[in-house]
Amino acid sequence: VVPLRLARAWTLAGRGDAAGAVELCLESAEGALPCDVPFLLHDVVRLGRADLVSARLAALDVAGPLVALFARHAAARDGAELDAVSEGFERLGLLLYAAEAAARAAARYRESGLARGARAAQTRAWRLAHRCQGARTLALMDLDVPSLTPRQREIAVLAAQGLTNREIAARLVVSVRTVANTLYAVYDKTGVNDRAALAALLNRPAG
Structure with missing residues (x-):
């Protein structure tokens, strides 16, 4: 049931209804098995609403590096923190998550006026996304091919x-x-x- 709900949530996001996708993930997390809850809450982070689940992810009593990284992702507030999260996901072989975190890092760097950091993060995000068979999730929608001289x-x-x-x-x-x-x-x-x-x-x- 959970995979179907996640598929539906991401279908909503792909149609432009990110709010509906977030709501569906949160509703699904309420009655989900403990092993599924971290993934449902992390998808809320991936959909751009880390503020709604950061505390819940941090409070989960689940051992293992992945859930800890989910919580770190939700708590990340600047480009450097998101870069570190991206590297963590890549070390675990989760390239799509790594690409998304790098894309968010690029956005945070830009917001802070750190153009060099933004370029580096965007290049990293594009390279990782390129290895994900053309995946275009919400975080990757505006990702451009790195510019060449x-x-x-x-x-x-x-x-x-x-x-x-x-x-x-x-x-x-x-x-x-x-x-x-x-x-x-x-x-x-x-x-x-x-x-x-x-x-x-x-x-x-x-x-």
Whole structure:
């Protein structure tokens, strides 16, 4: 029953009714088994209403690192705290939760005027979300592909067309090492690791 209720809640959120999704999670938590309650309450956090469940998550008498991380997520108030929560989720293999926390961290950094922190968190969020097969939850709706510098984009486009590093170097009159280092930075920033994936990212057929 709980999985069906969660699916319904996230369907409501996807349709723009976040308030309805939050209400359904809270109602479901009232009669749920103790093992399900942390997940229902944490979904309220994921839906942007940590204020409604922070105290309840902190008071849960459930051992284990995951529930403790749920409570920490609910209590996080700034970008650095959310970054730490994101790293915790990633260590547990929960990439979607990690991506969402990083996206929220980026928003908090922006609110605080910390542009560099916001860029780093947004890049991290995008890279994690990219590993979640295109998931687009509420926290990830406004997540953009990390921006590339003009030189990074120029080299990325040529690589996506199928040119080798040596061919790109000859065309742009730069060293092969420069091309390799730039591509490494592009892969690191976007989360892809080969030319075919880069072509898909840039919506260009690989040569």
